[in-house]
Amino acid sequence: MSSNAAWPPDVVLLHIGINDLNDNLSAGAGDRATALVNRIFADRPGVTVIMQGLLPNTPGWPAQSDMSGEITTYNNKLRQLQASEQQAGNRFSFVEGPALTSAQMNDGLHPNDSGYALMAQNFSTALDQAYTDHWFTGGPASTSWPTPPDTVRLVNRTPDGGLHNAEGDYAAKRWSTWSDLGATGIKEVTSAATGSVNHIFAIGSDNRVYEKDGDYSTGQWSGWFQPENSPTATTITASSGCGQTVHLVIVGTDGHLYNSDGDYAAGHWNGWTDHGGGTWKRLASATTADNVNHIFALDGNNQLQELDANYRTGNWSSWATPASGFTGTDGTAAANGDTVHLGAIGTDGNWYNAEGNFDASTWTN
Structure with a gap:
């Protein structure tokens, strides 16, 4: 992401990491997520970043024996990141991922529409709080091109x-x-x-x-x-x-x-x-x-x-x-x-x- 983009974001929503855990790349996964967050703040100072944790009962694809421990470790890393980022003056919040049932999963990694609706609700609640805290101003989508930069x-x-x-x-x-x-x-x-x-x-x-x-x-x-x-x-x-x-x-x-x-x-x-x-x-x-x-x-x-x-x-x-x-x-x-x-x-x-x-x-x- 470049801070010189024609349409720089006010808010970035993140939900990442499950593929690494599913592919047995859990070592350092939390550190890689942290590095990505810090890169976003470096490229776009003042942006709001909301990260949703991994779904706690994701079975994996093909089905893994048990990923719950790795998911818990990863989510704990991101929960701790919230405190350190806010202490540094960055607008970062962590929101829990919902615990979905098998009926709300499309496969071992991806939710179906009803599962995604629950994830969207968690993001929506966090967005409302960030807006209330004046982290971003929001507004309707622009229908015009940006002002010419020169x-x-x-x-x-x-x-x-x-x-x-x-x-x-x-x-x-x-x-x-x-x-x-x-x-x-x-x-x-x-x-x-x-x-x-x-x-x-x-x-x-x-x-x-x-x-x-x-x-x-x-x-x-x-x-x-x-x-x-x-x-x-x-x-x-x-x-x-x-x-x-x-x-x-x-x-x-x-x-x-x-x-x-x-x-x-x-x-x-x-x-x-x-x-x-x-x-x-x-x-x-x-x-x-x-x-x-x-x-x-x-x-x-x-x-x-x-x-x-x-x-x-x-x-x-x-x-x-x-x-x-x-x-x-x-x-x-x-x-x-x-x-x-x-x-x-x-x-x-x-x-x-x-x-x-x-x-x-x-x-x-």
Whole structure:
């Protein structure tokens, strides 16, 4: 499985190993299953993996004398794997396989339709729990192709507070014309994509957050509206997308940093979390493939600071100085895999950039 696949999975369901045991390859079978799980997490950080144990009373094909001991040993290995994977911050769960009767088996290894229905029910229960725990957002199957990977969607705020957008197709080496988004008096703007939909967030003249969505698979745009639980007063804002979720960050007129997450598959936003005060001047945000939202801000001394939210574990870091420290007047951030590309304007008016490889925990200036 490649993390660069056109349709990367949100959830992987596994039920493997019985053929090895049936072929007298039980030695190391649990270790091979563990290696496969770790490979999936390496290729697709943040994915949910649900593994169903082997059916405890599988007779084998041709019928074996007794595989129950080997099956128990294998399943115990996978039960222990759940604790170690979750401790490492991975979304892994083990679900028991049902004990089927001979009437629910098609042969010595494979269930018939009634047996598979019981296995599916066990997977369904585990999927429901993973969804409840916000391990994945889910949603209906997409009927459109993925957004072209070499396309940039750019939103421009004009001096009079109007908004225009354009799309740059870097594969075809062309840009679209600018389109008027029908807004006036806009103070700040940011955008983030979920699949084919680009979500534009703007701060109006009344210091409230407004949203306008463009679905590039259908060519349809929404009108302007206020997101659910939208704050009443904001000054600066930044956003980034991960899957079907947008992470939105604002600074209120009280100087505090707030964040909220919009789950577009479920159709709702969670509440706003207050992360304390500070004389923040500018914000930037990028979410890496491991589902960590990296928030960058310039403080009252124009010093660049970073705050990380790990959505796999639910933990937030403390504010820290990234990239060996930087003093500037504005900045932007974008993520590719586990790397954040950070750009900023220095106090000397020059443009600077740095790359943060969060897999290797290094910055390159």
